Amino acid sequence: MNTLFTFGCSYTQGFNRSENNNFYRRFKEYRNGNLPKDWPTLLSEKLGFELKNYGEDASGNNQIFQEICSRCDEFNDGDIVIVGWTFIDRYRWVDYENNTWKKHGSGHIDENYITKSTHEEIVYNRTHPFYIEEIYNYEKIIDELSFNKKFKVYYWSAAENSIITNIPTEKLRKIKKYILSDQINLENNNLRQIITKKSGLTINEETNGFIPDDHLGESGHKVQSELFYKHIIN
Amino acid sequence: MSTLFVFGDSFSEEFKEFMRPPVNLTQGRSEYIVNHLNGIVPDGWPTKLADKLGYELENCAGINGVKHKYGGEGNCNSSIFNNISLKSEKFKKDDIVIIEWTTMERFKWVNDVDNCMSTILPNQFDGPFNVNVLENVLVNRSHYLWINELFISHNIINKLAESIGFNLFYWTVDRNIVNFKLDEIKNPNSHYLLTDKLKINLDYKELFHSLGARTITEEVNNKINDSHYGITGHNIISELFYDDIINKL
Numbered sequence: 001m002n003t004l005f006t007f008g009c010s011y012t013q014g015f016n017r018s019e020n021n022n023f024y025r026r027f028k029e030y031r032n033g034n035l036p037k038d039w040p041t042l043l044s045e046k047l048g049f050e051l052k053n054y055g056e057d058a059s060g061n062n063q064i065f066q067e068i069c070s071r072c073d074e075f076n077d078g079d080i081v082i083v084g085w086t087f088i089d090r091y092r093w094v095d096y097e098n099n100t101w102k103k104h105g106s107g108h109i110d111e112n113y114i115t116k117s118t119h120e121e122i123v124y125n126r127t128h129p130f131y132i133e134e135i136y137n138y139e140k141i142i143d144e145l146s147f148n149k150k151f152k153v154y155y156w157s158a159a160e161n162s163i164i165t166n167i168p169t170e171k172l173r174k175i176k177k178y179i180l181s182d183q184i185n186l187e188n189n190n191l192r193q194i195i196t197k198k199s200g201l202t203i204n205e206e207t208n209g210f211i212p213d214d215h216l217g218e219s220g221h222k223v224q225s226e227l228f229y230k231h232i233i234n
Numbered sequence: 235m236s237t238l239f240v241f242g243d244s245f246s247e248e249f250k251e252f253m254r255p256p257v258n259l260t261q262g263r264s265e266y267i268v269n270h271l272n273g274i275v276p277d278g279w280p281t282k283l284a285d286k287l288g289y290e291l292e293n294c295a296g297i298n299g300v301k302h303k304y305g306g307e308g309n310c311n312s313s314i315f316n317n318i319s320l321k322s323e324k325f326k327k328d329d330i331v332i333i334e335w336t337t338m339e340r341f342k343w344v345n346d347v348d349n350c351m352s353t354i355l356p357n358q359f360d361g362p363f364n365v366n367v368l369e370n371v372l373v374n375r376s377h378y379l380w381i382n383e384l385f386i387s388h389n390i391i392n393k394l395a396e397s398i399g400f401n402l403f404y405w406t407v408d409r410n411i412v413n414f415k416l417d418e419i420k421n422p423n424s425h426y427l428l429t430d431k432l433k434i435n436l437d438y439k440e441l442f443h444s445l446g447a448r449t450i451t452e453e454v455n456n457k458i459n460d461s462h463y464g465i466t467g468h469n470i471i472s473e474l475f476y477d478d479i480i481n482k483l
Contacts, residue, residue: 070386117367118364
């Protein structure tokens with residue numbers, strides 16, 4: 001059986017591997033003790049593939065790429081790899097006290113191991129589009145490995161208004177490795193907007209505001225898996 | 235004809251790059267050539283090695299690396315990786331790819347003023363940021379997890395070498411990388427060069443020095459301040475690498 005590998009941030013990680021997530025715990029309670037299937041699970045079922053989901057919440061793009069490097073031994077002929085890039089301001093920083101990585105992005109940080117001013121300068125610097133070029137550069141070596149190892153690789157982005165959508169539309173339309181490249185654009189039709197138009201809702205919307213989480217809910221994951229399936233099959 | 239691809243920082247650059255007009259004699263290697271070698275431009279170790287091997291050379295290191303959007307020519311390891319990634323579609327069976335990793339402290343930073351992705355060096359206190367940022371980043375990057383990250387990135391290059399069939403070799407000018415990862419480096423499958431000669435506190439630069447490699451400063455008795463290798467260093471490196479590569483092919 002072939003394998004579907006998924007890499008990315010919380011938009012790929014799904015529900016069941018996020019038991020410490022307070023919103024997801026509340027979502028489970030709201031749904032009388034069950035969590036819906038996430039898009040990687042639904043997609044792997046449609047494809048008839050085994051699933052290995054390596055998405056991890058709060059990951060930055062460097063970490064996502066590192067995870068691909070760690071796992072690339074597992075990719076085989078006929079497998080499918082889906083990479084979901086995330087927000088470019090995210091970065092990793094070593095927590096010396098615990099000898100572990102800390103995941104950072106814009107917003108609140110623990111000032112015990114990085115100063116606020118350093119964090120702010122790093123985040124500001126990382127918003128430059130050159131860091132998007134870095135992502136496209138990562139793709140080149142993944143694509144080359146894909147070509148030679150004969151697995152299929154597709155990319156999408158949770159950072160809907162920068163990565164991938166910043167490619168000029170005419171050029172983007174011809175790049176099949178980008179999921180929904182025939183539909184998305186920067187101005188008014190990013191992935192999230194397409195999912196919304198097809199009645200895919202967030203957790204916030206599915207719980208009528210009871211759980212204020214803008215990650216996708218059951219219907220959102222279902223729509224995302226269908227959209228991805230159609231793109232891959234075509 | 236097969237190709238020798240070379241990636242790395244200034245220690246893998248060719249001398250001839252420093253004689254392109256206009257020649258800047260405040261640059262150590264230019265001064266070395268003009269004032270101490272009578273203007274005769276020696277071959278760098280990549281050219282010497284390619285000649286010995288009978289390979290075409292594509293040197294993508296340091297000054298020959300991609301600039302602007304992808305990182306400065308000073309080259310941090312992230313920029314070096316970018317250069318490898320950009321060239322990866324050109325690698326073919328039986329080519330040789332040699333990757334030199336630079337010191338871990340260096341990092342990429344967008345310079346808004348010059349609109350380029352620059353490489354920040356540890357002594358660059360005039361960088362486009364508050365000096366506290368430099369100090370914090372340098373301290374953070376001295377943690378071994380950053381070296382682990384570099385070694386994880388080997389996996390995809392190794393896998394590509396295996397699937398295409400090119401010959402891959404690594405080395406580094408960073409003593410900390412050798413000391414932290416000596417066991418992994420000495421593993422026969424590591425792709426590192428000269429592994430039988432490395433020890434704790436005997437890194438590549440010390441090994442080269444012990445065999446007669448001298449920096450430009452040493453070769454000209456301190457008349458030029460440049461810690462890059464002179465002719466002796468490039469000769470030693472090319473010979474050592476040649477012997478090791480021939481044994482491993």
